[in-house]
Amino acid sequence: NAGVTQTPKFRILKIGQSMTLQCTQDMNHNYMYWYRQDPGMGLKLIYYSVGAGITDKGEVPNGYNVSRSTTEDFPLRLELAAPSQTSVYFCASSYSKNNEQFFGPGTRLTVL
Amino acid sequence: DQQVKQNSPSLSVQEGRISILNCDYTNSMFDYFLWYKKYPAEGPTFLISISSIKDKNEDGRFTVFLNKSAKHLSLHIVPSQPGDSAVYFCAASSNTGGFKTIFGAGTRLFVKA
Numbered sequence: 031n032a033g034v035t036q037t038p039k040f041r042i043l044k045i046g047q048s049m050t051l052q053c054t055q056d057m058n059h060n061y062m063y064w065y066r067q068d069p070g071m072g073l074k075l076i077y078y079s080v081g082a083g084i085t086d087k088g089e090v091p092n093g094y095n096v097s098r099s100t101t102e103d104f105p106l107r108l109e110l111a112a113p114s115q116t117s118v119y120f121c122a123s124s125y126s127k128n129n130e131q132f133f134g135p136g137t138r139l140t141v142l
Numbered sequence: 143d144q145q146v147k148q149n150s151p152s153l154s155v156q157e158g159r160i161s162i163l164n165c166d167y168t169n170s171m172f173d174y175f176l177w178y179k180k181y182p183a184e185g186p187t188f189l190i191s192i193s194s195i196k197d198k199n200e201d202g203r204f205t206v207f208l209n210k211s212a213k214h215l216s217l218h219i220v221p222s223q224p225g226d227s228a229v230y231f232c233a234a235s236s237n238t239g240g241f242k243t244i245f246g247a248g249t250r251l252f253v254k255a
Contacts, residue, residue: 072146072247072248075242120186122185128174131243133186135184135185136183
């Protein structure tokens with residue numbers, strides 16, 4: 031049981047480039063989430079999904095897109111990278127809404 | 143607007159003593175609270191939770207206390223161990239008031255041997 035896996039672990043992007051952060055979970059969880067954590071701040075919800083084919087915006091969705099074609103995968107897309115998107119990104123999943131969330135190890139993204 | 147506040151950025155405690163981490167919230171719709179622990183270069187891991195119908199939940203060395211009237215919860219770690227050194231996040235959610243789980247900014251705990 032790998033839990034929640036994220037790739038890549040680190041990435042440096044130039045302004046205006048695009049990339050996809052990958053997230054996969056093998057726990058058959060319906061709920062999946064993307065957070066970003068800026069220095070000294072808590073986790074801010076970017077997007078979430080309550081099941082395959084269903085996604086919705088969180089607190090800070092601007093500049094990001096998601097898709098959920100399968101239960102296992104929840105990729106996060108950055109279309110036009112900006113320095114304000116420099117952050118650590120965490121993917122998480124949970125069995126239901128108020129259950130504990132299981133987090134991946136994070137992706138550290140720097141936009142220069 | 144910070145709905146979940148952890149006002150102490152850091153806390154230093156001697157090994158064997160009690161660590162008390164505090165968390166305040168503003169939204170009375172929150173009815174479920176969680177604590178997560180995070181080591182450097184890892185994702186947060188769930189530690190303990192409490193529902194608003196309780197005022198205390200205990201799991202081994204970890205106890206969470208909830209004071210609904212004060213909108214305050216605290217995490218007690220007794221006895222503290224060097225391996226407890228990590229960042230602790232308080233989180234709150236609501237069954238009725240919308241979906242989001244709101245996280246505090248975290249408190250970094252140092253347990254000195």
